[in-house]
Amino acid sequence: MTVSTEAPPAPSRPAAxxxxxALAGLRTVPARHPWRWAAGxxxxxxxxxxxxxxxxxPGWDWATFxxxxxxxxxxxxxxRTLELTAYGTVLGFLLGTAVAAMRLSRSAILRSIxxxxxxxxxxxxxIVQLVFWFNLSYLYKRFGIGIPFGPTFGDVETxxxxxxxxxxxxxLGLHQAAFAAEIIRGGIIAVDxxxxxxxxxLGIPRWRQGWRIVLPQAMRGIxxxxxxxxxxxxxxxxxxxxxxxGELFYQAQVIYGRTGRVxxxxxxxxxxxxxxxxxxxxxxxxxxRHFARGxxxxxxxxxxxxxxxxxxxxxxxxxxxAAHTSGGQS
Amino acid sequence: MTTLTKPxxxxxxxxxxxxxxxxxxxHKSFGRLExxxxxxxxxxxxxxxxVLGPSGSGKSTLLRAIxxxxxxxxxxxxxxxxxxxxxxxxxxxxxxxxxxxxRQRTGIGFVFQNFNLFPHLTVxxxxxxxxxxxxxxxxxxxxxxALALLERVGLADKAAAYPRQLSGGQQQRVAIARALALEPxxxxxxxxxxxxxxxxxxxxxxxxxxxxxxxxxxxxxxxEIGFAREVADTVVFMDGGVVVEQGPPAEVLDRPRHERxxxxxxxxx
Numbered sequence: 001m002t003v004s005t006e007a008p009p010a011p012s013r014p015a016a017x018x019x020x021x022a023l024a025g026l027r028t029v030p031a032r033h034p035w036r037w038a039a040g041x042x043x044x045x046x047x048x049x050x051x052x053x054x055x056x057x058p059g060w061d062w063a064t065f066x067x068x069x070x071x072x073x074x075x076x077x078x079x080r081t082l083e084l085t086a087y088g089t090v091l092g093f094l095l096g097t098a099v100a101a102m103r104l105s106r107s108a109i110l111r112s113i114x115x116x117x118x119x120x121x122x123x124x125x126x127i128v129q130l131v132f133w134f135n136l137s138y139l140y141k142r143f144g145i146g147i148p149f150g151p152t153f154g155d156v157e158t159x160x161x162x163x164x165x166x167x168x169x170x171x172l173g174l175h176q177a178a179f180a181a182e183i184i185r186g187g188i189i190a191v192d193x194x195x196x197x198x199x200x201x202l203g204i205p206r207w208r209q210g211w212r213i214v215l216p217q218a219m220r221g222i223x224x225x226x227x228x229x230x231x232x233x234x235x236x237x238x239x240x241x242x243x244x245x246g247e248l249f250y251q252a253q254v255i256y257g258r259t260g261r262v263x264x265x266x267x268x269x270x271x272x273x274x275x276x277x278x279x280x281x282x283x284x285x286x287x288x289r290h291f292a293r294g295x296x297x298x299x300x301x302x303x304x305x306x307x308x309x310x311x312x313x314x315x316x317x318x319x320x321x322a323a324h325t326s327g328g329q330s
Numbered sequence: 331m332t333t334l335t336k337p338x339x340x341x342x343x344x345x346x347x348x349x350x351x352x353x354x355x356x357h358k359s360f361g362r363l364e365x366x367x368x369x370x371x372x373x374x375x376x377x378x379x380x381v382l383g384p385s386g387s388g389k390s391t392l393l394r395a396i397x398x399x400x401x402x403x404x405x406x407x408x409x410x411x412x413x414x415x416x417x418x419x420x421x422x423x424x425x426x427x428x429x430x431x432x433r434q435r436t437g438i439g440f441v442f443q444n445f446n447l448f449p450h451l452t453v454x455x456x457x458x459x460x461x462x463x464x465x466x467x468x469x470x471x472x473x474x475x476a477l478a479l480l481e482r483v484g485l486a487d488k489a490a491a492y493p494r495q496l497s498g499g500q501q502q503r504v505a506i507a508r509a510l511a512l513e514p515x516x517x518x519x520x521x522x523x524x525x526x527x528x529x530x531x532x533x534x535x536x537x538x539x540x541x542x543x544x545x546x547x548x549x550x551x552x553x554e555i556g557f558a559r560e561v562a563d564t565v566v567f568m569d570g571g572v573v574v575e576q577g578p579p580a581e582v583l584d585r586p587r588h589e590r591x592x593x594x595x596x597x598x599x
Contacts, residue, residue, distance in 0.1 A: 198446035201397060202460035202512065203436035206428060212459070216450045294450045294492035 064264040068255060069271070077251035078272055084168060084237040084247060089230050091173030096180025101210075103185050114181070121178035127239050129175055133167040134243050168240040172233065179229055187222035188214060219291040227284040231277050238269075248272055348411055350375045350516050350547040351396065356405035358391055365391045367571035369405070373516070373564075376545040380558040380579075383568035384594055389551040390443075392568070393518045396549070397438040398431050409438060410515050436464050439509030439517040444525045445501045447493040453480065453504050454489040457511045465512065472511070479507040483537050499530030503537050510541075517541065519550040555598055559583055567591045 054060060068074055102114035121129075146152035191214050199209040238249035246254075248269050256265040289302070301309065351373035358366040365388045373379050381389045394400040396407050398415040407414040414434055416423040426434075448456050457476035461467040467475075480486045483503040485496075493501050502522055509517060519538065523531040535557050542548060542561045552558065558565050558579055565582040567574045569590050575582055586592045 192446075194442060194444060194446040195448065197399060198440075198442060198448070200432065201399060201435055201438075201440040201442075202508070203432045203434075203464035204460055205432060205463060208463050212463070213448055217448075291450075294452075294494060297495050 059263060060267065061261060061264040064259075064261045065267050068265060068268050073246075073251055073255070074248070074268060074272070077246050077248045078276075080245065081234070081237050081247040082276070084165075084172060084240065084245075085230070085234045087169040088172035088176050088233050088237070091169065092176025092229075092233070093180045093184075093226070095173065095177035097184055099177060099181035100184035100188065103181065104188060118178045118181055121174055124175075126171065126175050126236060127242060130168060130171040130240060130243060133171045134164065136167065164243045164245050168237075168243055168245055172237065172240075176229065176233055180226070183222055183225045183229065184218070186225070187218035187220075190221045191217045216291060220288070220295065223284065223288050223291060227280065231280055234276055234280065235273060348375075349373055350377075350410055351549065352406075352408045353392070353396065354406050356392065356395055356407070357403045358388075358395060358400060359403055365571055366395065366405075369568075369571070369573055371566065371573065371576075373547060373549060376547055377563040378542045378547075378561050379549045379564045379566060380562035381549065381551045381566045381568060382553070382555070382558060382594070383574075387568040388571040389568055390520050393440075393520050393549065393551055396518060397435050397440055399440075409434070412437075414438075432464065436460070436512045437515045439512060439514035441502070441505050441509050441517065441519045441522050443521040445493070445498075445505045447501055447505055447508070449493050451492075452489070453485065453491050453493065453496070456493070456504060457508050460508070461511050476507070476511055479510055480504075482510075482540075483507045484533075497530060498526045499533045502526065502534045506534075506537055506541075516547040516549065519548065519552070521551050521553070523552065523554060553598065555583065555595070567594065569594070 055062075099114045099117055102110040103118070105111055105114075124132075195213055195217065196209055199213045204213065237247050240247060241250035241253060244250065252265045252269040256262045259265075285303075349372040351371065353369055353371040356366045356369040357364070365386075367388075369388070369392055371379070371392075381392065383389050391400055395402055396409075396414070398407070401415070406416070412434065413423075415426055415431055417426055417430075418424075447453075448459070451459065454473065454476055457479060458469065458472045461472040461475065462469055477486065477489060480489055483506060485500060485503055485507070488496060488500065488504070493504065496504065502525075506517075506522075522538065523534050526534065531554070535554065538548070538550065538557075539561050550557075550562075562579050564576055565579045566576040567582055567586070567588075567590075574588050574590050575586065581587075582591065583595065586595060
């Protein structure tokens with residue numbers, strides 16, 4: 001097709017060009033969103049009502065809340081909760097890593113055993129397992145070390161080794177390991193197989209291929225799910241109240257059983273659980289950030305860096321339009 | 331690493347030295363698909379062999395078989411006179427354990443089509459990893475050698491960068507430097523420029539040409555006919571899992587004897 005330089009004016013379009021230079025000095029009026037504002041205000045009113053109820057309804061009994069919130073027994077109980085969470089996490093993820101490695105192993109025997117482990121421990125409710133471990137001494141009176149089907153070198157009474165706390169940690173850890181194994185396995189199989197191949201082509205020893213090349217990349221996929229698990233373990237420790245271990249929820253129950261003030265003590269436990277979960281979530285953010293290195297061209301800023309950037313940009317925003325063009329990194 | 335000045339394989343000359351790479355009777359099937367159906371190949375020391383052929387002809391599988399990333403159904407590979415993947419004792423061949431295969435691979439550099447750099451490690455860490463982990467070099471020594479290699483591929487200023495912060499061409503140059511860090515006896519390239527934008531192909535080919543001039547033994551699987559013509563001592567044309575013909579580029583590329591070679595070249599030139 002030939003294009004003529006003197007194009008005839010197309011009849012359906014305006015002939016005159018718009019003079020864009022004339023727009024340069026005009027003020028831009030942002031679009032208004034009255035319904036957005038109305039909905040926002042309505043939501044705030046409902047929220048304010050709820051807050052008002054919290055503050056004024058005598059049923060919440062904030063005086064009792066204040067009395068027990070930092071009471072010694074409660075603080076000790078929090079220590080117990082954290083202890084159970086820490087032991088459960090460490091045992092769960094160490095064992096879980098081993099089970100995940102077994103499930104990915106080339107040995108059919110190890111693969112089958114690991115599969116069976118996950119199958120069994122995912123099937124048993126945590127509370128059933130805890131009570132079961134608690135009653136282990138009924139099944140095995142003594143606990144010894146020796147050769148399978150052969151002689152025993154020494155043994156101790158099961159009750160002595162496995163107190164209530166030991167049974168709780170064992171139950172939580174074994175339960176957690178089954179879930180941790182699947183999360184870790186999921187992270188590992190999501191890493192591009194070319195990574196392992198490249199490591200093999202470079203002659204890097206096999207355990208180091210896993211530890212140095214594959215696992216750090218798998219961590220990106222593992223961490224969000226793992227943090228979920230740690231948080232649900234933190235709250236899940238409240239289940240061990242059935243074994244009369246003085247963790248947070250059990251202690252709150254003991255106190256309201258004595259004083260009859262159920263709601264404020266439930267609130268004490270609730271607020272502490274929220275605070276502990278918050279701390280874990282903040283930790284999660286920084287750990288994830290560490291393992292994200294190299295994943296993006298520019299690493300995302302920390303909340304602190306974001307805050308400082310915002311503080312720097314504020315004076316610029318209040319100034320008129322010209323200031324925007326000079327934006328950028330300092 | 332061989333530091334011979336390039337003798338230039340001379341097909342009509344006196345008896346050649348033992349080849350760096352010997353491939354005999356390779357067979358490999360994936361399920362019912364026969365990918366390699368009896369491949370023989372000799373690569374003289376210090377020479378550049380370019381392997382051409384349509385996709386699915388078995389070029390990549392051949393390369394992967396040479397460094398034992400792919401186990402063979404039949405046939406044998408030797409590098410510098412050492413059998414790869416097996417040990418002969420009397421009239422038996424014993425399969426090597428993984429640890430021993432990994433040691434053998436440190437003598438065989440491999441450059442992948444999609445680089446396979448370790449994205450969570452910096453460029454320098456990518457280069458230092460294998461010499462320290464596989465050859466137990468001291469860290470300081472490995473770092474110094476890595477920086478010299480980065481200089482050689484023109485990326486000395488990128489040592490602290492992460493791979494994803496680099497262009498494709500830069501990443502592939504890092505991958506070449508990473509393979510060189512082990513001072514391999516032979517370098518294998520699996521379509522090193524196929525994942526690159528056209529304007530980035532040149533910088534990678536320049537690095538490979540520079541290596542060729544310095545006498546590194548190389549096998550390059552590629553679709554770059556111009557590169558083959560310029561750099562190759564031997565061009566190997568593969569189709570259907572066999573070597574159809576091989577010879578100097580002037581013969582194979584300009585006067586192919588086989589109909590299949592002619593048909594392929596007519597399509598890509």
